[in-house]
Amino acid sequence: MSPGLHTKPAVVKAASTLLAEMKDVASSLTYAALLTDDGFDVARLPGETDGARFAGMASSMQALGDAVAHELKIGTSEYIIIASGKGYVVQLRVPGQELVLSALFDNDATIGSALAIARTYAQKMAELLK
Amino acid sequence: MAEHVILFAGPMGAGKSTAIQSLSDIDVVRTEANNSERHIVDKATTTVALDYGEILIDGEEKVRLYGIPGQKRFDFMWGILKTRARGMVLLVNNDAPDPVAEMLYFIDEFRDLYDRGGVVVGISRSDLVDGPTLADFSDALERTNPDLVIPVFTVDPRERDQMVDVLLTLVVNIEMREALGATMAAAL
Numbered sequence: 001m002s003p004g005l006h007t008k009p010a011v012v013k014a015a016s017t018l019l020a021e022m023k024d025v026a027s028s029l030t031y032a033a034l035l036t037d038d039g040f041d042v043a044r045l046p047g048e049t050d051g052a053r054f055a056g057m058a059s060s061m062q063a064l065g066d067a068v069a070h071e072l073k074i075g076t077s078e079y080i081i082i083a084s085g086k087g088y089v090v091q092l093r094v095p096g097q098e099l100v101l102s103a104l105f106d107n108d109a110t111i112g113s114a115l116a117i118a119r120t121y122a123q124k125m126a127e128l129l130k
Numbered sequence: 131m132a133e134h135v136i137l138f139a140g141p142m143g144a145g146k147s148t149a150i151q152s153l154s155d156i157d158v159v160r161t162e163a164n165n166s167e168r169h170i171v172d173k174a175t176t177t178v179a180l181d182y183g184e185i186l187i188d189g190e191e192k193v194r195l196y197g198i199p200g201q202k203r204f205d206f207m208w209g210i211l212k213t214r215a216r217g218m219v220l221l222v223n224n225d226a227p228d229p230v231a232e233m234l235y236f237i238d239e240f241r242d243l244y245d246r247g248g249v250v251v252g253i254s255r256s257d258l259v260d261g262p263t264l265a266d267f268s269d270a271l272e273r274t275n276p277d278l279v280i281p282v283f284t285v286d287p288r289e290r291d292q293m294v295d296v297l298l299t300l301v302v303n304i305e306m307r308e309a310l311g312a313t314m315a316a317a318l
Contacts, residue, residue: 061179
């Protein structure tokens, strides 16, 4: 049995570095988190926030998205977007890993640009973990 | 046609998903993720949002079955699911470090459901350990919650017949309390 990714210092460090890079590229990014499929916080930005509760919620949302896609027979859920008057949450799985990236962008971003950035960094995280 | 919404609560590994799978007439909606806490409960996957199933009892009463994730970090889901339920099957695995304390913790967390409908307790995995007896669970309930009437069973969540008995006990309990409430209201 292998312990969760949140317990591996190298993964936590890579995740923190990646989120910092993401913020450098996208000033509209106001919160981001990497979390395990079963709801453990791996890293978050800003780093000083308590990510435990959000990690649980984001993992539930990811699993519900997968369940809805399965129910409606549309394959697997590729990403989830929550749009509100103050911004967008974009969430997707890190390809090939039991990890989820969830990112909040303010209204300076468009949904398209927010999704493109989130996809790029989910892919980068996957490459870092290869 | 009467309808009930029943919550299946209890700690990780108690058998909530298995119980809903055993009972449901429809394909169960599952939200499983690989379990990173196998040092705590050694099972491959764990529920991270909810399980959902349905069963028709006596050919006319539809019972909607919702399972919660057992870990405290998912307690936001407990709040969401609690609001729609009218009763609770509380499953506790007897091979947990302190199963009586687990039962009392969940009774306390989901006390609303007793007040709104009813609760039954099912103790699972009793055959695997020399854990507390049913009397130990009942005594603890009586000591801490003397005003509550909560049946306690030994169950194997894999056995549909056993789970149907537990569910029917709960449904009858809820309906009797509803009928008593209506009678008392009419008398006032």
